[in-house]
Amino acid sequence: MSVDLEGPEPLYRQIAAVIAGRIKNGTYRPNRAVPSEAQICEEFGVSRRTARSAYAVLAEQGLIITVPGRGTFVAPQSSEPPAGP
Amino acid sequence: MSVDLEGPEPLYRQIAAVIAGRIKNGTYRPNRAVPSEAQICEEFGVSRRTARSAYAVLAEQGLIITVPGRGTFVAPQSSEPPAGP
Amino acid sequence: MSVDLEGPEPLYRQIAAVIAGRIKNGTYRPNRAVPSEAQICEEFGVSRRTARSAYAVLAEQGLIITVPGRGTFVAPQSSEPPAGP
Amino acid sequence: MSVDLEGPEPLYRQIAAVIAGRIKNGTYRPNRAVPSEAQICEEFGVSRRTARSAYAVLAEQGLIITVPGRGTFVAPQSSEPPAGP
DNA sequence: GTGGTCTAGACCACT
DNA sequence: GTGGTCTAGACCACC
Numbered sequence: 450m451s452v453d454l455e456g457p458e459p460l461y462r463q464i465a466a467v468i469a470g471r472i473k474n475g476t477y478r479p480n481r482a483v484p485s486e487a488q489i490c491e492e493f494g495v496s497r498r499t500a501r502s503a504y505a506v507l508a509e510q511g512l513i514i515t516v517p518g519r520g521t522f523v524a525p526q527s528s529e530p531p532a533g534p
Numbered sequence: 535m536s537v538d539l540e541g542p543e544p545l546y547r548q549i550a551a552v553i554a555g556r557i558k559n560g561t562y563r564p565n566r567a568v569p570s571e572a573q574i575c576e577e578f579g580v581s582r583r584t585a586r587s588a589y590a591v592l593a594e595q596g597l598i599i600t601v602p603g604r605g606t607f608v609a610p611q612s613s614e615p616p617a618g619p
Numbered sequence: 620m621s622v623d624l625e626g627p628e629p630l631y632r633q634i635a636a637v638i639a640g641r642i643k644n645g646t647y648r649p650n651r652a653v654p655s656e657a658q659i660c661e662e663f664g665v666s667r668r669t670a671r672s673a674y675a676v677l678a679e680q681g682l683i684i685t686v687p688g689r690g691t692f693v694a695p696q697s698s699e700p701p702a703g704p
Numbered sequence: 705m706s707v708d709l710e711g712p713e714p715l716y717r718q719i720a721a722v723i724a725g726r727i728k729n730g731t732y733r734p735n736r737a738v739p740s741e742a743q744i745c746e747e748f749g750v751s752r753r754t755a756r757s758a759y760a761v762l763a764e765q766g767l768i769i770t771v772p773g774r775g776t777f778v779a780p781q782s783s784e785p786p787a788g789p
Numbered sequence: 790g791t792g793g794t795c796t797a798g799a800c801c802a803c804t
Numbered sequence: 805g806t807g808g809t810c811t812a813g814a815c816c817a818c819c
Contacts, residue, residue: 453565455565455566455567456565456566456607457565457599457601457604457605457607458601459601459603459604459793459794459795460794460795461794461795485805485806485807486806486807487805487806495795495796496795496796496797496798497796497797497798498794498795498796498797499794499795499796501807501808502794502795504807515806515807515808516803516806516807517687517688517802517803517804517806517807517808518687518802518803518804518805518806518807518808519803519804519806519807520804520805520806520807521806521807570815570816570817571816571817571818572815572816586817586818586819589817600816600817600818601793601794601816601817602772602773602792602793602794602816602817602818603792603793603794603795603815603816603817604793604794604795604815604816604817605815605816605817606816606817650708650710650711650712651710651711652710655800655801655802656801656802656803657800657801671802671803674802684712685801685802685803686712686713686714686801686802686808686809687801687802687803687807687808687809688714688800688801688802688807688808688809688810689712689713689714689800689801689802689808689809689810690712690800690801690802691801691802692711692712714808714809714810715809715810716809716810740790740791740792741791741792742790742791750810750811751810751811751812751813752811752812752813753809753810753811753812754809754810754811756792756793757809757810759792770791770792770793771791771792771818771819772791772792772793772817772818772819773790773791773792773793773817773818773819774791774792774818774819775790775791775792775819776791776792
């Protein structure tokens with residue numbers, strides 16, 4: 450769940466992977482908020498720039514959507530929902 | 535740990551061998567950075583071109599990987615890790 | 620250019636009318652910024668909510684457009700431009 | 705060909721539009737370099753951050769491709785070539 | 790020389 | 805509070 454500051458993988462990609470994992474395992478659920486950019490800065494100890502880059506990756510993958518002034522949310526039908534019928 | 539300026543072995547191969555040795559004996563560990571090209575230039579007193587050639591050899595052997603904008607790193611499962619279970 | 624705190628007209632409408640006047644007489648020109656919400660607060664001594672309400676009126680009239688992260692601007696071809704051909 | 709620093713459109717989008725126009729009208733031709741990020745900074749008087757954002761837009765549209773250490777280039781079959789058979 | 794990554798800070802509208 | 809935009813600076817590998 451943590452990132453490797455000294456590893457070869459860019460920080461923003463590591464963070465994106467961590468958040469993507471939480472979305473896929475149901476920690477963050479569809480139509481619910483993911484941590485704000487500021488919270489990402491705190492949790493991973495990175496600048497806002499890096500936090501935004503991480504979320505840009507996830508948005509490009511369609512996993513999250515951002516709403517100016519409101520926040521960032523897990524996309525409605527992202528990947529595999531944690532529970533079926 | 536030094537190089538032989540007058541021997542038959544090309545400088546860049548001598549340097550590559552030194553670095554490979556440090557990787558194999560655990561001085562440089564998997565997923566951690568090796569010295570930057572600039573640091574190689576300083577340590578061995580060589581040009582940047584020579585430093586690059588040395589790292590090209592190591593990359594071809596799969597010992598290191600380079601990541602644009604982040605640096606050069608020891609490959610994840612390179613050769614023998616310094617400590618077992 | 621001032622507002623009437625005791626009159627029947629809501630503050631935000633009075634402010635909207637003042638700004639609309641400045642747009643129409645060319646004080647604020649097309650594609651140029653109008654005062655930020657914070658500046659409206661200062662100039663008229665109102666709360667941010669009131670400033671926002673005033674600008675909401677102008678946006679509804681098509682006189683201004685807002686761009687997240689950049690500011691608020693006079694619409695491209697708003698009403699009567701100050702100078703003809 | 706210039707940008708409006710005070711207009712509502714974000715700078716990076718204005719720059720992206722200018723470069724896209726030059727690609728479409730043949731000023732910049734397929735498989736040829738577009739201005740480097742540094743040149744964009746100079747020509748439009750913006751920071752490198754803004755220059756990169758502009759090129760990110762064009763890359764997303766498939767108009768350009770970037771090659772680390774080499775430069776940025778017009779994509780091979782971008783849009784309408786300026787001359788037919 | 791090139792682009793890729795990262796930091797620390799700012800101001801804006803929006804809720 | 806939120807995200808969107810922008811600046812000024814840095815270090816890195818790559819050519």
